[in-house]
Amino acid sequence: MLTSLSIKNYALIDNLHVDFNDGFSIITGETGAGKSILLGGLSLILGKRADLSSLKNDSEKCVIEAVFNISNYKLKPLFKIEDFDYEEQTIIRREILPSGKSRAFVNDSPVNLAGLQLLGERLIDIHSQHQTLELTSNEFQFQVIDALANNEKTLLKYNEELKVYKALKKQLKELLAFQAEAIKEHDYNAFLLSELVEANLVEGELETLEEEYETLNNIEGIKEKLSEAYHLLNEEEIGIIANVTSLKNVLQKLSGFSSKYEELFNRANSSLIEFDDVFSEVNALQEGLDADPVRLETVDSKLKMLNNLMQKHITNNVSELIAIKNQLEEKVSVTENLDDTIQKKEAEIALKESDLNAISKIIHEKRIKVIPQLKKQLESVLSGLGMPNAQFNIDAVYSDLFFTNGKDELSFLFSANKGGNFNELKKAASGGELSRIMLAIKSVLAKYVQLPTIMFDEIDTGVSGEISNKMGDIMLQMSKTMQVFSITHLPQVAAKGHSHFKVYKEDINDMTQTNLVKLNHDERIVEIAQMLGGVEMSSSAIAHAKELLN
Structure with a gap:
């Protein structure tokens, strides 16, 4: 989980330090207050490319530092592979220098961006509009199904075998190409060789x-x-x-x-x-x-x-002729024995195909088994989110092709309305519906796998009333097994949080700065009341805010 975040000299942030708790944390603030700046700074920690324009003061370096408690994340193998120093309290630091150069550190050891991105994916999942679009990709849909099917180890084994299989296929292709070329040269090489053999060459x-x-x-x-x-x-x-x-x-x-x-x-x-x-x-x-x-x-x-x-x-001299004769003998011999080599390679490929088929069949059967379960749970969650007629038509069809994750071709279709036609998600669901579907998927996944810290960036946009209340309940339920953040404009969601942070702007010495502060109980009442009724809070708004918090 993310335990603290420090940002210095980034965009409108001069110097900010905030500590976070586990459970459900809310982040609110007026439009333009700087919530996107906060997410931008956090994205740099996760390996996003740096931009010199991000510096508040371009004569000083920007430093962003985040501390994570990773004791339950099972990340030791990743740290070993990437040659990171493992610490249960892991500190990630990113620096942007005035020269434009960027540096990244994990537990004070320099790391490259690729490694930082790999680690970042395992630490924080920032849900944004971009990620909602990922929901429409087969790759993401397979990841969801495989998480429920507990296919991780089987897929690793499949990928190992697939690498070997592809390497063998490449070798066979090269052998066939070499054979085709060698056949053209074989007769000429054989003629040249016969001349040299007949010459009965002797050194000196x-x-x-x-x-x-x-x-x-x-x-x-x-x-x-x-x-x-x-x-x-x-x-x-x-x-x-x-x-x-x-x-x-x-x-x-x-x-x-x-x-x-x-x-x-x-x-x-x-x-x-x-x-x-x-x-x-x-x-x-x-x-x-x-x-x-x-x-x-x-x-x-x-x-x-x-x-x-x-x-x-x-x-x-004759010595050089003898060397050429030896080379020709090798070429002719290789050409004449290529059929045997090719047959052996084809046999290796056939054996590897058999192994892959066996593994992919296991993957397929486990997927087929959990699909009805996933469908039922998603439809149940979406029903509570104001989509009572939402239906999924999900099927994994076993094919003849080897894909990167098995042999299945996935059909992940959706219908939002009763009697409506099933279609691909990107065609059948609106932006607001996609957000609710993504929330439903994340909530289902949280029951089966240890998800990293998740940050929902205004996932509740476009909903209100009872639906927003239900969305808040889902995020609150997820926070029982993981750290959850929600950037929201809805008071119903904000009231669900265990912790509440406010992003705000203030002018200091004629300079606008963005800050983040943790609200106490009374401050939360004021913030939620303002979310309900505006800056001019009525007594009814305050009463409603207290009711929501209770």
């Missing part, structure tokens, strides 16, 4: 083949040079090996005289060993080198194929 193969090609293509010249090297190394008297052998023998004879000569001998001996090894290699190469036109043609053909493939795929 290009360099090896190029070397072999150069050898085979220049074999005669290579053989000639190898033969020349062979003779240079192994000519009997003038060959390198014969000369180095002679050199080694000469130096061997000197090696005993000095370590310097011995070092020269060792180097010559090493050179001889190296030249012997070179000779053996040249000899082996020479013996193993034969012209092979067939092999040359094969190597040449393979090189051309590799170069063509690299040019086709715009690559620089």
Whole structure:
């Protein structure tokens, strides 16, 4: 419940603080006294967007603070989700700075407007003309029926399953689109892949083949040079090996005289060993080198194929071709296995549809069960509010479609007159009738769910006499289980309240200010008497006011 409200520097309010009680509170005041300003300030606490023009003094910040006792509201899960600091006495503060920036705080921790709005919806329900129009929407009508049907947990489960179902449907749609596109490319990809597979690609193969090609293509010249090297190394008297052998023998004879000569001998001996090894290699190469036109043609053909493939795929080496081959294999494989993937996805969807159908059937049956009960109670309340012939024709028809709140299509029809045709609320009920229907709905809901603090903003407009008395009784009855405020011009309603507050304007230092004050018993008599007979109160108006209060 709302326990206190402080407003500073907002519209015509300079500095206001008021404490509220539980039960039924009345707010009265002359037209233009500032009741809408009070509601505007309260709306900022509930997350309404701020407006710089709201500042009374545009050089100072506007501060609006409300304290709520939320011990019975079961809001700990919401506070945890939104990362708010939970306190049973929760303080919400809104600040509008002269710069135009706005800040919001819950228990002194900064919060964003979206989170504040979410919390505000659970704290105060301000009933205005705008909300009366909500009465004509299927969404609101379902909320009423589901509240009576105790469908909250079932609907949560349904919504969880629906999210999964929609995600699966989206995945299937993407798979089908991918398959359609993949089928177009499949034949071409398969052709490209077959070319690369036939090429029998091997890492580093290009360099090896190029070397072999150069050898085979220049074999005669290579053989000639190898033969020349062979003779240079192994000519009997003038060959390198014969000369180095002679050199080694000469130096061997000197090696005993000095370590310097011995070092020269060792180097010559090493050179001889190296030249012997070179000779053996040249000899082996020479013996193993034969012209092979067939092999040359094969190597040449393979090189051309590799170069063509690299040019086709715009690559620089065989490694990149192998990578492309692997990618093509994956694409072709995925395309060829898509049917299995799609079938599995369709099976998942069918299973989820079955789950959703089972849950939505439970929701439907619970709705159907409470609709007659809701219809009877609404018609009973409205009969007491001067609409004895009011009738509802409500039905929830089970459909083939999955909606956000089940599979029902709701028909919520109304007739205000005996023998009249049933029609949608927005067509069948006037503004005054809609207000009474909304009051009836709120009064019925209060019996089944813990509603937040409710503030009726002139819901009794357009009614008088006994009807206004009945409306006051209904709000008084609701206040037994919740905090109820009523902004009213009717003395019959005002007299029902446990507490009575008056909004008024006064001029201070040539400045008009709006204030709110709690009236004591005698002040209530005066206020109600003025509501009955005007500023010039008669003795009969005062007597009537006392009678109403008693």
